[in-house]
Amino acid sequence: MKNIKYIVILLSGIFAINSCDTKDLDLTNPNELSPETYFKTEAQVQASVNAAYAHLQTRGLYGRHIFFSLDNMSQENKGNPQLEGNKRPFLNFTFDAGNDIIQYYWESCFLGISRANFVLDNEAKINELPNSVLTQEKKNKFLGEAHFLRAYYYFLLVNRWGDLPIYTKQTIVGAARSPKADVYKLITEDLEFASKNLLADSAEQNGRATKEAAYAYLGKVNLYLKKYDEALAALNQVTGYSLETDFYNNFMDETEHGPESVFEVEYDEKLGVGDKWGSDTGGTGSAEATFRGQEYGNLGWYNVYPHDNLLDEYESGDKRFAETFYVPGSVYNKGASVMTASNFSTSEGNRRAGWKKYQNYYKRTDENQDSSINFKVMRYSDVLLMKAECENQRTGGSQAAAIAYIKQVRDRAGLTTSIAANKDAVFKAIVHERKVELAGEQVRFDDIMRWGLASTELAGTGFVAGKHELWPIPNRETSSNPNIGPNNPNW
């Protein structure tokens, strides 16, 4: 009896002492790293840069929504009855500041900018690493990638919104909008740093930003700003590329990173797609596929189909038509199947055509909601057409040189080239060529805006001049950022 008593007292004493240990309250998160101890090895620096790329893949951008919003607005698409309610308003410019696609686009870009700023905020820490851990060349390259991505995201933003809050450091305080001239200045500076510090395409891994890509975008930005001389100077640095002989090689999974590809947004379904229905903007998890094929494919959801106006733009004999669109009679599935009229059926009747660009039907009959085809957001043919435009527009430029660039692109398409050597004719030729060469590649709307052709190209669509050149700042921003200021005009 007594023994039990003593045992109990002893045990309680042990319990009581155990209870008093306060060290156990100091806990560290075993699931995540801490910023204080980071940036110690090359792998860590590289990983911080990799994260900044991840937002390009999100559904807010090239995963799902960017091609809808831009292709719908540019009237390259028309909508089928099953087109969802948040994408339909882009066809007739009835979207508003509550539209979730606009919100996701905004968020994905700014999340990417913040990831890039994480690297740039730690520039000093990175530069302090000894040479044995990380060479100066690599340090510059990593910083160059961060600058490139920041510039890329801001470019995607400035085309849609104009004035924007500028963030060059990570912060949690919302900034007021700076005029778009300042945004362009930041983009240009970032691209200039990138162009000097990134590796050349031949030396860099597939998927990363390269020197040539930086120059190509520097050229594009300057072209949009109508600074033709600076644009041409940058574009002339994009060397070492040539046009694919087979146009469709640009749009197949197996022939990615070919001789025409300058910069791509990467996808690869084999690397995991478990989180593809997760966050629209998050960037984390394995969501390495895009929904482009499933959404556009006439054997898939067929949410949109090519506008008659676009189909009619192609000249007869233009090889690109059969590579951009499927029509009844098209061969697919590695030659094993042929499209029939019923493959283009909708509850409103049969359509004339479906998209072929960026579809997986060339090798299988089902998209499987996973496409691994990278988006060639910068192709050499785009560079050539931009050079042509610069030559045509700049003072002291040569129409002949411009026509020569256009001819390269048309030769590949199996077409002859005869354009009158005056500014207007060359300009018209460029407008046409860009429309058919880069159809469905999200450049047309930006082109219409910068050329001021909305009144003819977007007549009767619901486009309101003075309003729809820009998107409204999304509600999620205006309700959480007291400094953001007034919305875009007429929004």
Add this chain to the structure above:
Amino acid sequence: MIMKFKFAIIALVMICTHNVMAQSKTIQGVVTDATGQPLPGASINVQGTTNSASTDFDGKYSLRDIKSTDKIVYSFVGLVSQTITAGNQTAINVKLIESTQNLSEVVVVAYGTQKRAKVTGAIAVVGAKEIAAVPITNAESALQGRAVGVTVINGAPGSSPTVNIRGLSTFNNSTPLYVIDGVTTGNLSGLSPNDIESISVLKDASTTALYGAKGFNGVIIVTTKKGKKGAGVLTFNTYLGSQSVSKRYDVMDTTQYLKYAKDLGSDLTARAAEFGNINTDWQDQIFQSGLMQDYNLSFSNGTDTSSSRYSAEILKQEGSIIGTGFERYSFRANNTQTIGKLTVGSNMGISFSKTNPERSGGGRTLLEHAIKMAPYLPVYNESSLGGYQGPSTIDGQDAENPVRVANLGYQYINGLSIIGNIFGEYNIYKGLKFRSQVSLDYYTSKDHTFVPSYKDGSAHSQGYSTTTENNQWGQTIMFTNSLTYKTTIADKHNIEAIGIIEKTSGKGQNISAGSRYYISDEIDQLRLQDPSLGSTSYEQNNLGYIARVNYDYDEKYLFAVSARRDGSGRFGDNKRWANFYSVALGWNIAKEDFMKNSVFSTLKLRASNGTTGNDLIPNYQYSATLVSSYFYPIAGAAAAGVSTGNAADPNLKWEAKNDRNFGLDFGLYDEKFTGSIEYFNNEATDILFAVPLPASVGSAGGSQFQNIADISTKGFEVSLGYNDREGDFTWSATANLGTSKNEVVDLAPGVTSVLAGPSPRAGLENFSRLEVGQPAFYFYGLETNGIYKNQAEVDAVFGPGQTAIQPGDIRFVDQDGNKLINADDKVNIGNPYPDFTYGLNLTAAYKKFDFNCFITGVQGINIFNATKFELQAMQRLFNASTDVIGRSIVANGVVTNPSATLPRALGASQNWASASDRYVEDGSYARLKNITVGYTLSGTAFDKYFSKLRMYVSAQNLITITNYSGLDPEVARADGNANSAGIDLGRYPQPKSVIFGLDVTF
């Protein structure tokens, strides 16, 4: 000299005879209950000493060493205890009776028990008899309608109900703390309701302050049944029943749908003819009658020095939606053993469960798909991969076949839960007791999902099979050491003091993995093809120091004070420790001399003021971390990315709440009428609030947790009861009514309002708003004013030249008259909190019959009916409510049927994407929650077989009176968080059920 000696002798003799007169004796007797049945296990205790005994199987007891001045207390949990002075008697027989609310009853409180008379705080008690009156699967359901101020909302079978005490006080998790035999745990899902002796709900700070940082949302203390003294008692309970959802949404049939589709531009007559022009009722396809069965066996026995109880239960419940169900096998063993001054014991419960949860397709519920599916499509199609029929592009829509979503492949969640404790109690000295307890709360959960390949149409296919596994385990170990001292000074001053040290350490891990398999559908396990993998773990430790002193003067004047100091591993170094206190006063007016002959048998006034805290936020929030789960394909391989994660706040600390409670308890005519009125006024500060960061700053997660909000919650609770216990026909009734109003007092500095989300439907904007001066998460949206009938009406609002909004679209009120409809025109369109909730409970007994029914209701609440997004939105071709047949038809810019209340089909996106008062409805309801009739067989005729047999039939949710158009106004919340209050997500409606049951005591 001799005189002095004589005096001395006489004095001595007198003293001796005095002693002889006061000489200790033995007292014996029988303790019975109200019906005269012997009461085994009642405790008898001589006040102010440790001299005690308990009754045997026949209710007999015997107490030794009793002096005539001793006061003997007879008590039994749940019954009115009696105090009798020994006097000259040697045989004292006592009858202990029960009551709905009686001040002499013993009540379980924080870390102990207390006589109801001495309770100074707000406590609601539900006893075993009330719990047994209604067949329930989850213990939380026992509280519904019975404990005023407690709301319980049930979910799918196998899921824990959402319980809330006294309304909203935080934006975050508002789940109360559950304590089972001193073990704190997250929910009561592993507990068999038959094992419950009583549930005490602690509602104000003076009762919850002892739980410190965990007592913020109230505490629910469950005491399981222990063994009773006497020979073994074997009981068997069983019930069998069926449940089903009978209400349906009125959606279009094939003929109506084809006409509707034609109006929208799609001629589907040929398509419908392909399938034979059938009409599939998709709602009927997904609802079913679910069988419920329960078998429960328990055995209890006890001696003078030990007691034990063992029980086992098998519960099987099919859900009212196809593919759902819940099974539970639980065992419990409670033992105590007394060896002299030492008592040791253990309470252990183990349960195994298997849940088939409601499956969803594409993030949408089965009900959503059932509403949207085309009625001319059949359910099955033998020639398609997987065997089901779904839509193709020709159908112009892509709802998923809900039968395929529910039945193709499978999903089950296997759970194991162990809750138990081991304790030792030692009576060191008169009135001084030491208790030490170790407790364990352990669970594992394995969620396995398998979906084979299928292609039921061009819209939905999966060319491979998928398997996912999500396994978690967690354990919490608590050490509790306490020292209690009870004493009575000068017969009038009763003091009880307790000091406790409690340490909790918890840890757990979660592993999730998934893979695809392209080769065959026969393998339903993980394979190394397209794998995804991740795991997280957590550790959480708390340390608490607690002290409480209760003092009362002759049970007339009561005073209680307590203090607690808590340290938590969830908070940063600077804010780790916090202190809580409570003070309470009470006055038993009925015990005063001047009240001796009044009608009041009970009249008590009480008031309390105290603080509690809430630490239920996610772990590790105070430290900045990097997120390492970014991936991007570089050079053909997945390159890992690391970047900043949440924006952390190192000053993160507890949420704190100051509760003030005033109460009046009364009882008249010897507790024939009982009642209580309470008023509470709680002020919560430092509420953790995810301050939304501007989207443009690009913070992953988009928000930062900060302690910056203040909420105030006030309300009344009234409960009244009547007991008529005379004669053959006895009946009692209790009615209760509770109100709770919350208001956001303050948000972050400079922030007067925040729009919270996420919205319940993709494409519908957020509408839950926090605003200073308004109830939390009220509905914020546009006010509607009919439909635009013609272009002139449109131009009157927007001015000429605007084309996005056309005749036939909904007219929103332009509150500021600036010709734009935007966020500036939004107003308060609904309040998701009830004006009041009420319950009415009726019990009656006549000879061998017993009857019980209770009604619960909610009045004045607004529900946001998100299902209207499918039923009436008409944003594209889907099946919808028959209401759309009467929609606005526009011809030549004019609405041809101006009396229509619905807008035109495929109208402006504002018609559905904007949150407006069209989605908000009155959700008031009254529901006959339960009605039971039973018949008991007992007596000498049956003694050979059993001592008591009760048969009963019971019906639940039989009648509901409401104007709400949805399937069920009792809307289940998506989670324990407050911001989904009052939103109907199209989830599990409460089924009606009819049950037959049998309770046998051998």
